[in-house]
Amino acid sequence: MTADSLTFPTQTRLFDGLDDQPLDAMLLLLRQLRDDPRTGKIDLGIGVYGDEAGRTPVMQAVRQAERIVAEAQTTKAYVAAEGDARFIALLASIVLGAARAADDRYCGLQTPGGTGALRLAAELIARANPDARVWVGTPTWINHQALMRSAGLQVLEHPFFDQSTQTVLFDAMISTLETARPGDVLLLHACCHNPTGAGFTSDQWRTIADLCARKGLLPLIDIAYQGLGHGLEEDAAAMRALLDIVPEALITASCSKNFGLYRERLGALWIKGSNAQAALRARANCVKAGRSMWSMPPDHGASVVRTILESADLTANWQAELATMRARINSVRTELARAVPQLASVAQQTGMFVLLPLSREAVAELRVKHGVYMVENGRMNVAGLRSENLPRFAAALEPYLSKGE
Ligand SMILES: Cc1ncc(COP(=O)(O)O)c(C=O)c1O
Known part of the structure; x- marks a missing residue:
């Protein structure tokens, strides 16, 4: 008998009766992506901006402001x-x-x-x-x-x-x-x-x-x-x-x-x-x-x-970098619409996300066969595409759209 069971009667144990929680779809996706050893995987899952090199960098204005804050701050009260x-x-x-x-x-x-x-x-x-x-x-x-x-x-x-x-x-x-x-x-x-x-x-x-x-x-x-x-x-x-x-x-x-x-x-x-x-x-x-x-x-x-x-300078710097991010997202949208004619509407939509007309099976197959990772409902983050992987993605996607899935 352990010290625990001597001290507390079993019926007072609270956590043993908790329901299992299936892994959140997004966390599951991140785990699958991490465990996939293939090179050339395409990550269109989590809703985070990625640049042309696939990075989510700290914005320049933020870096500069962080330095100023670190110098000027005298208390953490x-x-x-x-x-x-x-x-x-x-x-x-x-x-x-x-x-x-x-x-x-x-x-x-x-x-x-x-x-x-x-x-x-x-x-x-x-x-x-x-x-x-x-x-x-x-x-x-x-x-x-x-x-x-x-x-x-x-x-x-x-x-x-x-x-x-x-x-x-x-x-x-x-x-x-x-x-x-x-x-x-x-x-x-x-x-x-x-x-x-x-x-x-x-x-x-x-x-x-x-x-x-x-x-x-x-x-x-x-x-x-x-x-x-x-x-x-x-x-x-x-x-x-x-x-x-x-x-x-x-x-x-x-x-x-x-x-x-x-x-x-x-x-x-x-x-x-x-x-x-x-x-x-x-x-x-x-x-x-x-x-x-x-x-x-x-x-x-x-x-x-x-x-x-x-700061007028830092604000201008921030807005310029934001404009670059926006321009990239919009140019990926244009490129995707051009590469996949069935997705013409993607060029008119805005922001990081597209909800592709795909079944859950098609999303799973794209992951297994082509290393394309997106949310199970077909949501893709367009900022995960780059000139290097967009043509591959478009080619992998097209048969599923043509089949009307
Ligand atoms: C529509 C929408 N609202 C709110 C949020 C909340 O964002 P956060 O709590 O990270 O600021 C998100 C994040 O993905 C979002 O997509």
Whole structure:
């Protein structure tokens, strides 16, 4: 008999009864990729930008800002539960635009990544209206539903995208949303939709804004890829137009992709309230919820982004590098559309992802036969393609598309 079993009766053991958790599809993919000894594997799995050499480099402006921060920082004492106020103010101009950043109906706080912002948004919604249901498009980012449910919210789906025809199912989306209740939440991607790359036209955005205003739906807008589609301003324009129509909204931003700060965990949440007091009260509720989850957000990424945005030179440097990343993504899209005529729509879509019209079997076969790694639902990261591997990928892919799979 071991010391443990002498001390504790077996029925008090908590962990023995836990359910097994199958490995997350993405983690499984990473493991398969790592264990595959073949050379020339093509990694189109995880949603991280890759350059023409297949690297995810630290951006130049980030490197310089990190040096400045390391020199200037005299303490590691806590900053604030809301995070770095100057960072929030500077990022607000980028995300919301100057006019809204100066409007006191908008109130923001720093969060651990865009994920933290979404989780906090869910907590706030649950506090304000526990009966709220959150509408998400099918498909959406793999983590959206779990994040909303983790705050106890009910999630409902509306049609968004037809994978086989690569089209947005706008009419079906709107007619489904006509059944939404006042106080329900509509989760939208501001740009560069994950996993489809598809977006709405300006007229469609206007219809969505009017629907939200008419039916009393709260828009929750996730802007995780600003600057990786058409440009920093262009990618936020439709979201900003919607914000000007609705009385209340939530905006979640991420600095993981456009500043390449993935592991530093930097994001932000803004609340648009019907007036300044309501927005401040909502933020106080977020701070309260954040205190019992992470207490204070991590500071390093926020100090770095603040340092970049406080300097005209570093800001210009950051924007130039972001423009290079964007140009690369868009040129890979053009090349792919040219190499695979069935994927012509890929050139019109934006951001890092394409949801290929492939069955799960085809995705598995591409992995086994050709060493092509992508998510089982057919999502590929276009930034994983390079001039060296794109023709090979196109040739491997084409038979599966021709078969109509
Ligand atoms: C649509 C979307 N929203 C939010 C996030 C959250 O990003 P992070 O928490 O790394 O900032 C991601 C990350 O992949 C995403 O794709």
